[in-house]
Amino acid sequence: MSGVTFWPPEASAAAARVDVIVIALLLISTAIVLLVGGLILGFSIRYRRGSNAQRGQLPEFIQKEVEVGWTAGTLFLALFLFGWASITVLTAEKPQADALEIHIEARQWMWKARHPDGAREINTLHLPAGEPVRLLMQSQDVIHSFFVPAFREKQDVLPGRITQLSFTPTEEGEFSLFCAEYCGTLHSRMGGKVVVMKPEDYARWRAAQPQEDDQSKEGEALFRTVGCSGCHAPASPVHAPSLAGLYGRLVNLADGRTVRADEAYLRDSILQPRRDIAAGYAPIMPTFAGILREDELQKILAYLMSLRREGGS
Amino acid sequence: MSDLAAQRVRPAEAPAEPWQDNYLTSEQGILSWFTTTDHKRIALLYMASLLAFFIIGGFAAVMIRLELFTPAQDLMTADEYNRMFTLHGTVMVWFFLVPSIPNTLGNFLLPLMIGARDVAFPRLNLSSWYLFNGAGLLLLFSLLLGGVDTGWTFYTPFSTMFSNGYVLLAALAVVLVGFSSIMTGVNFIATVHLLRAPGMHWFRMPLLVWALYATSIVIVLATPVLTASLLLIVAERGFGLPVFDPAHGGDPLLFQHLFWFYSHPAVYIMILPSFGVISEIVTCFARRRIFGYTFMIYAILCIAVIGFLVWGHHMFVSGQSLFASLIFSFLSFVIAVPSAIKVFNWSFTLYRGQITFEAPMLYALGFIGLFTLGGLTGLFLASVPIDIHVTDTYFVVAHFHFIMVGGAVTALYGGLSFWWPKITGRLYPEGWARFAAVLMFFGFVFTFFPMFIMGYAGMPRRYGAYPPEFQIWHVMASSGAVLLAAAYLLPMGYLTLSLFRGARATDDPWAATGLEWRTRSPPPRHNFEPMPVVDEGPYLYHPEAEGPHHTDREPHERQGRGA
Numbered sequence: 030m031s032g033v034t035f036w037p038p039e040a041s042a043a044a045a046r047v048d049v050i051v052i053a054l055l056l057i058s059t060a061i062v063l064l065v066g067g068l069i070l071g072f073s074i075r076y077r078r079g080s081n082a083q084r085g086q087l088p089e090f091i092q093k094e095v096e097v098g099w100t101a102g103t104l105f106l107a108l109f110l111f112g113w114a115s116i117t118v119l120t121a122e123k124p125q126a127d128a129l130e131i132h133i134e135a136r137q138w139m140w141k142a143r144h145p146d147g148a149r150e151i152n153t154l155h156l157p158a159g160e161p162v163r164l165l166m167q168s169q170d171v172i173h174s175f176f177v178p179a180f181r182e183k184q185d186v187l188p189g190r191i192t193q194l195s196f197t198p199t200e201e202g203e204f205s206l207f208c209a210e211y212c213g214t215l216h217s218r219m220g221g222k223v224v225v226m227k228p229e230d231y232a233r234w235r236a237a238q239p240q241e242d243d244q245s246k247e248g249e250a251l252f253r254t255v256g257c258s259g260c261h262a263p264a265s266p267v268h269a270p271s272l273a274g275l276y277g278r279l280v281n282l283a284d285g286r287t288v289r290a291d292e293a294y295l296r297d298s299i300l301q302p303r304r305d306i307a308a309g310y311a312p313i314m315p316t317f318a319g320i321l322r323e324d325e326l327q328k329i330l331a332y333l334m335s336l337r338r339e340g341g342s
Numbered sequence: 343m344s345d346l347a348a349q350r351v352r353p354a355e356a357p358a359e360p361w362q363d364n365y366l367t368s369e370q371g372i373l374s375w376f377t378t379t380d381h382k383r384i385a386l387l388y389m390a391s392l393l394a395f396f397i398i399g400g401f402a403a404v405m406i407r408l409e410l411f412t413p414a415q416d417l418m419t420a421d422e423y424n425r426m427f428t429l430h431g432t433v434m435v436w437f438f439l440v441p442s443i444p445n446t447l448g449n450f451l452l453p454l455m456i457g458a459r460d461v462a463f464p465r466l467n468l469s470s471w472y473l474f475n476g477a478g479l480l481l482l483f484s485l486l487l488g489g490v491d492t493g494w495t496f497y498t499p500f501s502t503m504f505s506n507g508y509v510l511l512a513a514l515a516v517v518l519v520g521f522s523s524i525m526t527g528v529n530f531i532a533t534v535h536l537l538r539a540p541g542m543h544w545f546r547m548p549l550l551v552w553a554l555y556a557t558s559i560v561i562v563l564a565t566p567v568l569t570a571s572l573l574l575i576v577a578e579r580g581f582g583l584p585v586f587d588p589a590h591g592g593d594p595l596l597f598q599h600l601f602w603f604y605s606h607p608a609v610y611i612m613i614l615p616s617f618g619v620i621s622e623i624v625t626c627f628a629r630r631r632i633f634g635y636t637f638m639i640y641a642i643l644c645i646a647v648i649g650f651l652v653w654g655h656h657m658f659v660s661g662q663s664l665f666a667s668l669i670f671s672f673l674s675f676v677i678a679v680p681s682a683i684k685v686f687n688w689s690f691t692l693y694r695g696q697i698t699f700e701a702p703m704l705y706a707l708g709f710i711g712l713f714t715l716g717g718l719t720g721l722f723l724a725s726v727p728i729d730i731h732v733t734d735t736y737f738v739v740a741h742f743h744f745i746m747v748g749g750a751v752t753a754l755y756g757g758l759s760f761w762w763p764k765i766t767g768r769l770y771p772e773g774w775a776r777f778a779a780v781l782m783f784f785g786f787v788f789t790f791f792p793m794f795i796m797g798y799a800g801m802p803r804r805y806g807a808y809p810p811e812f813q814i815w816h817v818m819a820s821s822g823a824v825l826l827a828a829a830y831l832l833p834m835g836y837l838t839l840s841l842f843r844g845a846r847a848t849d850d851p852w853a854a855t856g857l858e859w860r861t862r863s864p865p866p867r868h869n870f871e872p873m874p875v876v877d878e879g880p881y882l883y884h885p886e887a888e889g890p891h892h893t894d895r896e897p898h899e900r901q902g903r904g905a
Contacts, residue, residue, distance in 0.1 A: 034796070034799040034800075034811045034812065035799065036798070037799050037800050043727070047728060047730075047731055050727065050728060051728055051798070054721060054722055054725070058718040058719075058721070061714070061718060062714060062715065062718065065685060065686075065689055065711075066711070068689040068690070069692065069710065069711075072692035072693055072695070073692060073697055073707070076628070076693065076696065077696075077699075078629075078696045078697060082694070083694070084694045085694075085888050086887055086888055087694065087888065087889065091690075095690070096633075096634045096637055096683075099682070099686045100637075100679065100683055103679045103682040103683070104676075104679050107675040107676060107678050107679055110675060110721060111671060111672050111675040111725075113725075114671065114724075114725035114728065115668050115672075117727045118664070118726045118727045118730075121727070137504070170499075170504060171497075171499055171500040171503075172497060172499070172594060174734060176734070176800070176802060178731070179800075181727070183730050183733065185659050185661055187588070187594060187660075187661055188594065189589065189594075190588065192661045205809060207800070207802045208802070209659075209802045210497075210734060211424075211495075211497070211500070211803075213424075213505070214420050214424065214491070215420055216420075216424070216804060216805065217415070217420065217804070217805035217807045217808065218420075218807065318589075
């Protein structure tokens with residue numbers, strides 16, 4: 030037995046905000062337990078068979094007013110708690126544009142992380158303290174869940190779809206990482222640690238990792254080799270939309286809807302190109318489902334997202 | 343108290359005639375049991391089956407708690423542990439908790455409480471028992487072959503593409519047991535609508551009848567969705583139809599939506615009947631009318647309806663939209679209100695009572711305490727930011743065990759003690775029963791309360807090995823489980839013994855109201871001789887004017903058979 034944990038460390042910006050609600054709820058719950066316990070215990074003693082307490086006609090106010098009173102009381106309490114919790118999550122849930130983007134790949138039974146310049150690690154995640162982080166996560170097989178108790182953050186990681194988790198680590202140190210969604214035989218070993226370092230230490234750590242081509246550079250190469258550039262390059266004779274600066278922009282669709290070109294949209298457009306046709310273009314793009322492997326798709330997505338900076342500015 | 347006790351116990355050497363002709367003696371031989379259409383005998387058949395499954399599921403729980411005594415995975419392999427908690431969940435949810443009160447106490451009491459000779463479809467009742475056992479044997483067969491490792495939740499795509507257990511067999515067993523519960527549900531609904539005694543209009547029905555009625559409606563509406571979603575699993579795993587596989591355009595989250603659309607209402611299937619049982623017990627031993635009878639009914643109905651609209655609170659971190667999460671969070675807070683009303687009403691039923699503390703009352707008071715704790719921790723889980731942190735941890739495990747075990751199972755034991763004299767014609771030993779009730783409360787708290795703490799500290803569920811900093815909480819939980827197991831086994835011993843040694847019970851040993859006490863103990867084959875007529879509301883334990891106000895409604899016109 031190595032020490033006792035009563036309360037998990039608070040190591041993210043969200044952790045303190047969650048803990049405040051939890052403590053408030055603990056106080057309210059304690060009050061309610063004392064109230065109900067007090068009522069039951071008090072009545073049990075006072076009105077035990079044969080005691081001298083007064084029985085007979087009930088006072089008038091006890092009849093309906095009490096009932097309506099505690100119905101309204103609990104309803105207001107419930108609405109107040111709902112409002113507080115919702116405001117907390119609504120104001121916290123704002124992914125920042127300049128956040129550090131890290132790709133997480135989950136598989137039975139490990140976590141793989143890939144940092145912006147290609148540094149990779151397994152079952153460990155190095156992060157700079159005080160900087161907003163955005164995890165772009167995907168599973169290769171079943172559903173997993175990325176859970177760091179010290180951050181009070183958890184997000185399921187799905188196959189075939191990217192889920193995101195945005196947070197800001199605030200404390201330096203090592204924190205446990207768990208898989209929280211049951212994923213098979215070694216579910217309980219699918220964990221690791223998150224190492225939060227000073228930003229300059231993090232930069233030094235990243236530079237010390239074996240360098241690889243940036244993910245978006247690999248994506249650019251794939252963009253040419255699998256044939257995307259045949260239509261989407263600016264000089265192409267085919268009438269296809271240019272993808273420069275597309276990421277994050279609003280796109281008008283042929284059926285009159287407008288969608289934001291986020292990762293999900295880009296991904297769907299590659300795998301199911303006929304689903305959302307951009308206005309003014311013919312539905313001529315073939316699907317790449319079954320042609321691109323998941324990691325290749327991620328690289329192309331990374332490339333398309335990197336075009337934002339070049340095209341946008 | 344002593345004069346009352348003297349009334350209750352009729353000495354064993356008294357004339358033996360009244361209890362010799364009853365439903366237990368009306369027919370003889372093993373075959374008469376397996377072909378019976380008597381709802382009382384079917385209730386006993388169900389009790390035997392459920393006892394077997396409770397022991398199997400309990401054995402799995404013991405194995406789990408033993409493994410978790412130490413942080414390392416040392417007692418079982420990882421796969422064996424996964425199969426063990428899947429067995430525990432599957433057996434306990436579908437083969438014990440869902441049918442627990444409805445099919446045993448409900449089957450026995452529903453016709454008695456509304457003054458009927460039997461349920462509306464006696465043969466359907468018996469076939470549901472056969473189907474239940476068939477499904478159970480199928481499940482046991484899949485366990486003997488090697489078991490299932492998906493967890494009771496069968497999440498896709500794990501269950502359809504990655505699990506190497508006997509998923510199809512287990513899923514079919516659950517589909518079949520679902521039909522068995524639908525049969526019971528339909529039967530109860532028809533019985534309540536058609537077979538109430540003259541004068542037993544809707545707002546004179548005991549709350550247990552209301553609770554069973556609401557439960558039956560939930561069963562009939564929700565269970566088909568479970569059947570459909572499990573059949574989709576069979577289609578994908580068995581026949582390769584891509585429904586949930588994202589590589590072929592399927593959506594793994596679709597299964598979670600379908601599954602929880604059943605499985606959240608299923609929680610209310612498990613807890614609503616215990617609300618009814620507790621209402622009967624508290625009124626009887628407080629000698630009071632239930633406080634807020636109509637509010638209690640509307641609370642039951644509210645819970646049954648809103649229970650269908652909160653399934654998404656199991657999926658806050660699944661990747662569903664934040665907007666959807668907030669709506670489900672709102673509805674989950676709303677459903678806390680009727681539950682709170684019930685707790686306050688039970689507490690106020692004690693007000694100005696003449697309270698005695700026989701074992702059923704101790705169980706009932708324990709229930710109120712455990713249910714209050716379970717309900718309050720539900721508020722934590724309904725809050726999106728807190729749920730993000732504690733979902734899929736031991737916090738959730740503790741929460742639903744407080745409701746479904748601390749609540750429903752305590753109520754089952756309480757109800758069993760309360761109606762034991764009616765069912766068997768014998769009195770159980772009061773001292774042992776009180777001891778078991780107190781032990782059950784404390785054993786339960788010792789087992790499950792530490793799980794709240796380690797859950798908030800970050801201990802994920804379904805882990806056979808865990809970081810050593812959580813060990814102290816696991817050791818406490820495992821030690822508490824020893825007490826809890828003793829408390830669950832003790833009544834099995836003294837109740838069985840009371841069948842042979844217990845004093846003969848009078849017709850109404852608790853001086854309780856309710857039609858089931860207006861007939862003999864044990865009741866005759868056709869329940870009443872002559873059939874009862876009802877001219878007053880339930881729980882008249884004291885003069886009308888001294889109790890909480892009941893607006894006596896216009897008699898509801900009886901449906902079905904002419905009066």
